[in-house]
Amino acid sequence: MIGAGLAPEQGPPFTAPLRFFLTAPWFLVAAGLLAAFDPGWTEGPLSPTALALTHLLTLGFLGMVMLGALTQMLPVLAGAPMPGIRPVATIGHASLTLGTPLLAWGLWRGEPAALLHGAGLLWLGLAPLLISAGLALADARRLDSVHAMRVAFVALLATLALGLGLAGWLADALPAGWRPDDPFIWLRAHALAGLAGWVAILVVGVAWQVVPMLQVTPAYPAWATRPLLVVLTSAVGVALLAPAPWRVVGEIALALGLAAFALVTLDLQRRRKRKLASPTLDLWRLGMLGLIGAVALFALPLPGEPARLAGGVLFLVGFAASVVIGMVDKIVPFLAWFHLRAGPGTSAGALPGMKDFLSDAAARGQARLHLVALVCLVAAPFAPALAVPGGLLLAAAGAVAGWNLARAARLYARHRR
Amino acid sequence: MTETGDATITQFLADDHNRCDDLFAAAENAVSVRDWASAAAHFQAFLEAMRRHFAMEEDILFPAFETRAGSGGGPTFVMRGEHREMNGLLDEMGAALERREQDAYLNLSETLLMLMRQHNLKEENILYPMTDHALAGERPELLGAMRAR
Numbered sequence: 020m021i022g023a024g025l026a027p028e029q030g031p032p033f034t035a036p037l038r039f040f041l042t043a044p045w046f047l048v049a050a051g052l053l054a055a056f057d058p059g060w061t062e063g064p065l066s067p068t069a070l071a072l073t074h075l076l077t078l079g080f081l082g083m084v085m086l087g088a089l090t091q092m093l094p095v096l097a098g099a100p101m102p103g104i105r106p107v108a109t110i111g112h113a114s115l116t117l118g119t120p121l122l123a124w125g126l127w128r129g130e131p132a133a134l135l136h137g138a139g140l141l142w143l144g145l146a147p148l149l150i151s152a153g154l155a156l157a158d159a160r161r162l163d164s165v166h167a168m169r170v171a172f173v174a175l176l177a178t179l180a181l182g183l184g185l186a187g188w189l190a191d192a193l194p195a196g197w198r199p200d201d202p203f204i205w206l207r208a209h210a211l212a213g214l215a216g217w218v219a220i221l222v223v224g225v226a227w228q229v230v231p232m233l234q235v236t237p238a239y240p241a242w243a244t245r246p247l248l249v250v251l252t253s254a255v256g257v258a259l260l261a262p263a264p265w266r267v268v269g270e271i272a273l274a275l276g277l278a279a280f281a282l283v284t285l286d287l288q289r290r291r292k293r294k295l296a297s298p299t300l301d302l303w304r305l306g307m308l309g310l311i312g313a314v315a316l317f318a319l320p321l322p323g324e325p326a327r328l329a330g331g332v333l334f335l336v337g338f339a340a341s342v343v344i345g346m347v348d349k350i351v352p353f354l355a356w357f358h359l360r361a362g363p364g365t366s367a368g369a370l371p372g373m374k375d376f377l378s379d380a381a382a383r384g385q386a387r388l389h390l391v392a393l394v395c396l397v398a399a400p401f402a403p404a405l406a407v408p409g410g411l412l413l414a415a416a417g418a419v420a421g422w423n424l425a426r427a428a429r430l431y432a433r434h435r436r
Numbered sequence: 437m438t439e440t441g442d443a444t445i446t447q448f449l450a451d452d453h454n455r456c457d458d459l460f461a462a463a464e465n466a467v468s469v470r471d472w473a474s475a476a477a478h479f480q481a482f483l484e485a486m487r488r489h490f491a492m493e494e495d496i497l498f499p500a501f502e503t504r505a506g507s508g509g510g511p512t513f514v515m516r517g518e519h520r521e522m523n524g525l526l527d528e529m530g531a532a533l534e535r536r537e538q539d540a541y542l543n544l545s546e547t548l549l550m551l552m553r554q555h556n557l558k559e560e561n562i563l564y565p566m567t568d569h570a571l572a573g574e575r576p577e578l579l580g581a582m583r584a585r
Contacts, residue, residue, distance in 0.1 A: 095554065095558065096554075096557055096558070096561060097561070098561070098562045160561055160562060162561055228557060232550075232553040232554070232557070233549075233553075235457050235458070235460070235461045235549075292457070292458055292461035292462075292465075293461045293464060293465070293549075294461075294465045294468065295464060295465070295468050295542070349550065353547070353550040353551075353554075356547055356550075357551070360521060372540075372543035372544055372546065372547045373543065373546045373547045373550065374539075374542070374543040374546055375543065
């Protein structure tokens with residue numbers, strides 16, 4: 020249909036993505052406080068505290084930002100507005116905000132009621148948002164990034180379905196015929212689909228657009244776009260569904276594919292034309308190094324739980340959280356400026372620029388806290404005493420991020436009046 | 437792809453976007469090290485490249501597309517509006533450059549870059565492919581006219 024995606028009314032209202040971006044950092048705070056007050060997570064990735072932390076980070080922080088960003092990216096970059104965006108964003112945001120702490124509490128304290136209510140709330144509340152995003156994705160332009168989003172979206176649905184099943188199993192609430200013979204098969208599939216299928220593939224697809232955009236780098240080479248997506252998607256598929264001896268082939272292909280993506284991204288950033296220092300650039304570079312480190316820790320035959328746990332920290336905090344913070348630091352000031360500029364009664368010249376909404380100094384301070392927190396948290400599985408400073412620093416980094424973004428939103432609101 | 441017959445509108449204008457991006461970065465890099473003479477020269481080149489790009493679209497491509505697709509109030513309307521926004525920022529950047537206000541320039545250039553690149557993505561992903569489709573028959577003439585600007 021001619022004009023779809025370019026008509027002014029088809030970008031979402033600012034409140035649709037903004038509510039997600041403003042809430043997300045406070046889940047970093049919650050995760051940091053839990054990591055500091057209960058260092059039991061350093062015992063292993065399946066300890067109750069580690070499971071709670073993982074869900075505060077993946078649903079509360081990463082999922083919150085990524086779903087919020089989809090409401091903006093699908094209409095603007097893919098020409099596919101999400102139907103019913105106002106109510107589905109409101110309901111989806113509320114269910115993530117309420118359901119995630121409930122689920123995390125249930126996992127941490129081993130409380131079946133909290134676990135089931137949390138999982139149920141998330142499913143009910145996210146369903147309209149997911150249906151709306153699914154309809155938009157089906158209708159979107161055939162761009163490489165859209166293909167990556169589609170793969171990620173299917174992986175997200177699988178992750179959430181397996182998560183609901185696992186919550187039912189943990190709470191002993193599954194009907195007799197539905198109980199898994201080996202719940203660890205579900206658990207492995209849940210983690211693989213969520214981390215590789217949803218988080219990593221979505222970041223890859225978004226990077227194709229935003230890495231050249233933010234630093235004026237060359238475009239990704241052809242092999243690192245659709246062919247890489249085919250490799251990553253097949254690798255996740257094989258790792259999930261193939262007979263046992265073949266799964267390792269999928270895991271190796273996945274590790275190599277993600278490492279190649281990280282390396283090519285670092286190379287593009289090295290060749291950037293824009294030489295200006297930028298906290299977002301630093302966070303993306305940290306993210307790519309975190310991804311390489313995580314892949315190495317998972318792929319190398321290192322003994323014991325601490326290496327796997329450190330790999331998980333590198334993936335979630337080092338890779339995913341870093342690139343997500345770097346993006347939000349750009350998206351919120353730009354959208355604030357954009358919506359003010361487009362709004363009625365605003366005059367040119369009188370408006371704040373992007374750096375008035377969020378200064379480089381504020382973003383850099385946040386990024387430094389994040390880096391120090393990461394170093395402590397990665398080392399904590401080997402030296403559990405570091406869990407306390409690591410957690411407190413992560414909470415501080417989250418609070419500064421939340422404060423920075425809230426300040427930008429307040430400045431927007433002041434000019435809007 | 438120098439021959440007009442082979443190029444698509446998408447490819448031709450996306451290449452011009454890249455040229456503008458390069459000039460943008462050169463001007464900003466010069467401002468960031470306070471090399472004001474070089475900054476002024478690069479900014480002038482950037483400004484001229486942007487004005488030419490807008491003119492190719494607003495005077496040649498968009499009218500042809502609007503005639504063919506009959507959608508004067510649709511996508512090209514939004515693109516023209518964003519051109520106006522960019523022109524406003526370019527004016528402010530020129531003024532900041534004249535006053536040698538580094539922070540003001542870099543604040544504006546950050547904003548312009550985001551506006552420009554998301555605008556370019558919309559054009560390259562959505563609008564240009566639509567014009568290639570709708571204007572396939574008159575593409576060589578249109579490309580020739582745009583090159584002559």
